[in-house]
Amino acid sequence: MDFSVSISASPHQTKTPAISVGVFADGVLSVAADAIDRASSGAIRAVIKAEFTGRAGSTLVLRNLDGVAAPRIVLVGLGKQAEYTPRVHARAEQAFAAYCVQARLIEATSTLAAIDCPTAPLRDRARSAAAACGEATYHYDASFGKPDPNARPKLKKLTLQFANAADKAAATIGLTEGGALAHGMSLARTLGNLPGNICTPTYLGEQAKALGKEFKSLSVKVLDRKQIEALKMGSFLSVARGSVEQPRFIVLHYKGKPVAAKRGAKDPAGPIVLVGKGITFDSGGISLKPAATMDEMKFDMCGAASVLGTLRAVAEIGLPGEIIGLIPTCENMPSGSANKPGDVVTSMSGQTIEILNTDAEGRLILCDALTYAERFKPSAVIDIATLTGACVVALGKVNTGLFASDDALAEALLAAGKQSMDTAWRLPLDDAYQEQLKSNFADMANIGGQPGGAVTAACFLARFAKAYHWAHLDIAGTAWRGNSDKGSTGRPVPMLLQYLINQA
Ligand code: BES
Ligand code: MN
Ligand code: ZN
Numbered sequence: 442m443d444f445s446v447s448i449s450a451s452p453h454q455t456k457t458p459a460i461s462v463g464v465f466a467d468g469v470l471s472v473a474a475d476a477i478d479r480a481s482s483g484a485i486r487a488v489i490k491a492e493f494t495g496r497a498g499s500t501l502v503l504r505n506l507d508g509v510a511a512p513r514i515v516l517v518g519l520g521k522q523a524e525y526t527p528r529v530h531a532r533a534e535q536a537f538a539a540y541c542v543q544a545r546l547i548e549a550t551s552t553l554a555a556i557d558c559p560t561a562p563l564r565d566r567a568r569s570a571a572a573a574c575g576e577a578t579y580h581y582d583a584s585f586g587k588p589d590p591n592a593r594p595k596l597k598k599l600t601l602q603f604a605n606a607a608d609k610a611a612a613t614i615g616l617t618e619g620g621a622l623a624h625g626m627s628l629a630r631t632l633g634n635l636p637g638n639i640c641t642p643t644y645l646g647e648q649a650k651a652l653g654k655e656f657k658s659l660s661v662k663v664l665d666r667k668q669i670e671a672l673k674m675g676s677f678l679s680v681a682r683g684s685v686e687q688p689r690f691i692v693l694h695y696k697g698k699p700v701a702a703k704r705g706a707k708d709p710a711g712p713i714v715l716v717g718k719g720i721t722f723d724s725g726g727i728s729l730k731p732a733a734t735m736d737e738m739k740f741d742m743c744g745a746a747s748v749l750g751t752l753r754a755v756a757e758i759g760l761p762g763e764i765i766g767l768i769p770t771c772e773n774m775p776s777g778s779a780n781k782p783g784d785v786v787t788s789m790s791g792q793t794i795e796i797l798n799t800d801a802e803g804r805l806i807l808c809d810a811l812t813y814a815e816r817f818k819p820s821a822v823i824d825i826a827t828l829t830g831a832c833v834v835a836l837g838k839v840n841t842g843l844f845a846s847d848d849a850l851a852e853a854l855l856a857a858g859k860q861s862m863d864t865a866w867r868l869p870l871d872d873a874y875q876e877q878l879k880s881n882f883a884d885m886a887n888i889g890g891q892p893g894g895a896v897t898a899a900c901f902l903a904r905f906a907k908a909y910h911w912a913h914l915d916i917a918g919t920a921w922r923g924n925s926d927k928g929s930t931g932r933p934v935p936m937l938l939q940y941l942i943n944q945a
Contacts (some may be wrong), residue, residue, distance in 0.1 A: 442578060443598045444571045446612045447550070450604040452511075453480035457550040457600065458515035459502075461537040465522040471551035476589035477514055481506040485516065495519060498532045500540050501529070515540055517553060527561040528862055530554070531573045538577035541596045548598035554612070555603045560920060563608055565860060567601055567615030568622065572861075572935065574599050575623025581634045581744065581928065621757035622938050626931030629743070629750030633921060633929025637722035637739040642770040645719055645745060646689040649768070654747065656756035658697060664690040664933040672810035674769075674787040679804045681771035683726055683779030690810070691719075691745075693752050693766035700762045700945060711818040711909075712763035713944065715752070715937065716810045718803045719770025726799030727775050728782060738745030741803070743920035743929060744825035745770055751937040760945045765817055769806040780805075784853040785883045789813065791904055795883035803828045804901045805887060811905040821850050821910045823940075824902065825933065826917075831894025832868075835920040840866035841933050842915035844899035850912050854940055861935035865914065874900045 449455055452462065462474035470478060477513040478485035484506050493501045497520030502513055517533045519525055522580040526719065533553050533915055541549045551574075554566040561569070570632035576725065578596050603612055632640055632648065646663035653661030669678060669690050681688035700710070720741035724730060748766040755764055780786070780799045787793050796805070803826050816820050832842040841858070843865040845851035851867055858864040877889030877897045889897025899913050906913075919932045 442575060442620065442623055445598070445600050446607050446609060446817070447600050447602045447604055448604070448609055448615055450650050451476065452552055453509045454475045455550055455602065457548065458511070458546045459513040459515055459541055461515045461517050461550040461551045461553055463519045463533060463556050464489065464495045464516050465519045465525070465554050466676055467522060467667060468495070469522050471556050473555065473602070474516070477506070477509055480508040481644070482508065482827045488516070492559065492786045493518070496713035497815045500536050502540065511550070511599050513544070519556070519684070521659045524552070525558055527558055527565065529570060529864060530556070530558055530561070530566060531569045534570045534573035535577045538574040538596065542578055543876065544596040547595050548594065548600070550600045550602050550942070552602045555608070556692060562611070562680050564611040564615035566927070569777070570601055571599070571616050571619025572626070575626060576687045579627055579630060579904040581631060583631060584636055584639065596847055598852070605847065618942060621754040621804040622935060625750035625758060625840050625938065625939050628935045629788050629934050630747040630929040630931045632749065633740050634748035640739070641686050641721050642689040642719065643687060645721065645742065645768065645770050646691055649691045649693055649749060650758070652753055653693070656760065658695055659752060661860035662692040662876065663842035669758060672789060672813065674789045675788055676786050676794055677769050677771070677806045679780050679784070679786040679796070682772055682776040683776045684772035686721070686772045688771035691766070695752055695764040696757055697759060697763070698761040703832055708783045711821065712765050712904045713941065714765040714767060714814045714817055714819045714822040715748045715808060716767045716814060716819050716824040717745035718742070718824070718828065719768045719806055720773050720803060720806070721770060721857070723773045723800070723802065724775060725804060726773050728777050728798045728800040728801060729775055737921065739925060739928060740921040741827050742770065743827050747825050747916070747932070747934050747937060750931065750934040751941070754934065754938050760941060762945050764941065765819070767810045768813060769804065769810045773802040778798030780826045788905070792882040792885065794903065795880040795886045797799045798888045801887045801898070804898055807902055808905040811902060813831065815908045819909050822906060822910070823854070823914065825918050825937070828897045828915045829898045832915040835868065835895055836866055838918045839918045840864050841936070842895050843867045843912060844870050844915070845912040846870065846906065847901060847910040847912070850910050851862065853943065854912055854936065857940035857943055858936040861939040863932050863935035865936065867934070868896060868899070870899055
């Protein structure tokens with residue numbers, strides 16, 4: 442997808458295959474809709490009277506209006522003007538893009554981001570317009586025998602039109618960010634959707650290397666089993682040992698221009714580190730999962746995919762600052778060399794762990810990556826993981842679970858989630874929950890029992906994240922959709938990218 446900004450106060454003269462204009466439910470026309478209505482002697486007001494109610498997300502196409510250059514005017518409903526939110530705007534952009542895809546158009550123009558929204562400045566609206574269009578044009582066909590070329594969206598170029606030349610700078614920045622976000626989400630979604638026999642730890646390492654080739658600002662190291670052994674990542678390796686697939690530990694290092702030092706700060710702030718869970722298939726191991734929906738455990742690397750997608754977007758934008766991505770990746774399989782309940786392993790930190798359930802493997806690979814993160818003297822570490830079914834029970838598929846040892850970091854992530862419409866909800870981390878991880882045979886157990894399962898998982902990770910400000914995102918409910926709509930969502934790339942933009 443290609444995105445650009447155009448400035449014109451005459452949408453009726455714009456030469457484009459299709460142009461969207463917003464219509465509120467109470468019959469109020471956007472500025473662009475009004476201009477086209479007047480140029481076409483009232484064609485829009487007439488159709489509003491006759492049939493178009495302006496319900497949020499609805500569309501109606503008017504073709505070949507006299508006095509209008511574009512052959513298709515797409516009316517997009519915005520709901521009641523008093524209830525207009527960034528979400529309604531995003532939904533409207535998605536509806537327009539979906540129409541363009543269905544009509545097999547190659548390019549189109551949208552005026553929807555020009556419409557004022559009290560809670561979103563123009564830069565945010567331009568960003569979300571591009572992301573919404575990316576959402577509507579995403580198509581997966583990598584593992585079909587004969588992908589149908591006619592099923593592939595043709596839409597390649599979206600122009601956002603604004604009337605006011607003063608809007609150009611903010612619109613261009615927002616659109617650059619939104620385009621990069623769309624590309625990052627698309628990468629994250631495709632990696633998630635790929636089957637476990639294709640998207641292996643080796644494959645993830647190759648994809649990371651390819652990103653490093655594409656972007657000069659990104660250097661990538663992929664460690665193999667021997668190198669992981671040399672680091673003494675005994676907990677991570679204990680999970681990897683159950684599979685014939687070789688593990689990888691991926692280190693991505695993004696270096697943008699230095700961030701302007703905050704006044705009064707003595708040392709330059711350390712990098713932000715993102716850690717993504719990369720279990721390319723989670724069978725549960727010896728504590729085997731039930732068969733129903735076990736296929737969805739190919740999505741257990743969506744944390745890793747979100748790190749790759751976010752860093753891709755960061756590199757495309759060229760954000761200032763230093764960002765590290767860490768991805769421990771392996772399979773969780775039952776075998777003669779797999780972890781057994783009761784086994785005790787030694788983590789890179791030296792702390793020992795009694796594995797009471799081999800299906801609580803995410804924390805076993807993440808804990809060593811969190812220890813590895815210490816060497817960067819980070820200003821913040823955020824891990825992203827499809828960690829617990831309990832988080833899905835607590836928050837459903839709406840909010841990502843957020844845990845943090847630092848209130849400022851938690852607030853910044855919550856705010857970035859709201860701003861990007863990729864929301865999280867904070868859950869507790871009190872020391873009182875730590876008691877559930879007590880083991881008679883090691884420094885800790887890897888499970889804390891049913892009650893508060895998402896919290897005890899986070900408490901386990903907290904024991905390895907004491908050296909820095911840390912947050913944990915449990916994306917078990919938000920990273921993918923099941924049932925007939927099955928597929929990766931690309932979350933939480935929008936939240937992470939927004940957080941990094943806001944920090945830069
Ligand atoms: N990858 C799963 C978490 C998961 C399960 C995400 C279902 C989405 C849907 C994780 O490795 C896991 O198996 N967690 C266990 C932990 C339990 C054994 C303490 C779980 O949630 O059941
Ligand atoms: Mn598991
Ligand atoms: Zn898992």
